Amino acid sequence: METLYLTKDVKIAREDSTLVVIPAAAPRRRVPIEGLKHVIVAGEAQLTTAVLGLCGRNGVRMTILDWNGNVTGTFEPKGSPSSGRVRVLQSSAFTDRSRRLGLARLIVEGAAANILANLRYRKYRGNTRIDLSISGIEAIAERLPKADRVEALMGHEGQIRAFYYEAWPLIDQRLAFGPRRRRPPNNPINCLISWFNGLAYTLVKNEISKTHLDDSISFLHAAREARSSLALDLSEIFKPAICDTIIFEAVLKGRMQDNWFHQEDGVCRLSEKGRAETLEIWVKKTEERVQGEESYREIIRSEALAIERDILGIAAYRPWRRKI
Structure with a gap:
């Protein structure tokens, strides 16, 4: 274990x-x-x-x-992996406007590709109501190579997610959740999105700790004190494949239960039963073999190592993309 x-x-x-x-x-x-x-x-x-x-x-x-x-x-245990050389080069990549922009663009492209993979899978299964959502995201994704600032990339990423979330009720009305509300969530779907996104952040942060990267130095998200900004970066790539897929399956297969949630005064939180059962689903999902190869946990670690290799000048980083 x-x-x-x-x-x-x-x-x-x-x-x-x-x-x-x-x-x-x-x-x-x-x-x-x-x-x-x-x-x-x-x-x-x-x-x-x-x-x-x-x-x-x-x-x-x-x-x-x-x-x-x-x-x-x-x-944090004492003696976690660290490397002065990697930290210096990672800092240089952050302060180099062109280098940071290039890495940030790749991260957004990876996230967009995995969002599209989710929707294209639903279209493959016969849902044609999401065609406009797919074409809207594709149009925004085509603008990513021309973005000349990280802030512009963040704006495009936000637009992509807006199209994406608008497609959810077109997949199934039970996936409708209205405006995205994080703290606190106001309904079961918003609650599950926040919960699984938090678990993804924790998982990515843990896998980054097994490399020589400094998790406080990021490329897409602004670096801030008291948070792992690099984990936020890499989480964007994996949330569609892991978090959103879990939510789709829980709803569409009837696994989500009313007793998973406690709702009061416009706030929706997971019950103890909900936390236990969703964590069981999470562990199974993140440890299963993807296309018969590595687990998601191992893929995330490989992704962090790919960033490290790029920073060291060993090999150019290419974001992980889900196969459908």
Whole structure:
């Protein structure tokens, strides 16, 4: 097991080289530290410095998520991979206007290609109502090579997502969610988008940590303190293939249940049952083999390494594109 997800309110204790997860009303669970790389806590948890010490000595990161899937804090083990040379070159790529623009453009092109892959798959399955959405996105994608500023790319990316989200109710009316609302979400679909996007950010951030990249230095999103801007960049490429596909399948196959959600005063949040079941779906999706090859987790790590190789001048970066 590489990632341990905790959704229920628990206590986490240490016994020798083992983490002991103690739920309030369920049997305790022992998780050997060997092979573990990441603990994600999506509920209330009590733990001691002995637990953090064991995680730190064994290179295990711990991430705390709020009810919307947003990262509220991270424990980083000492001695994570780092390279002064890579950091200097990554900083140079960020400050070089042309270099940054080129990498940002590739990221948006990758995201647009995977958004189109989702819609073209639905068209292949017989949905012709989304033709205008597809052609609208294609027209905007054709403008990406001419964008001369990162801000222009961000604008095009926003337009692409607007066309994309407008197509959702044309795929199935149950996918309609109105305006995109993030904090807080106001309905089940907005809630799921925020939740899975947060999980994608956490996964990408964890895979970046296995490279020599500095996750605070990004190319598309503005670099800000207290966030992994590079994880936001790379998440854009994978959200259509992972997050949105999970939501489509949950709705279209009837897996999404009313008891996944708690709605009050215009705010929609996942219930404990909803968090547990969506995390189960998430783990299965991210660990499954894609086209019989690598898992999404491995593909994301390869994507981060491809950015690193580009920065080092070894090979030009090409964004991952979903095959349909």
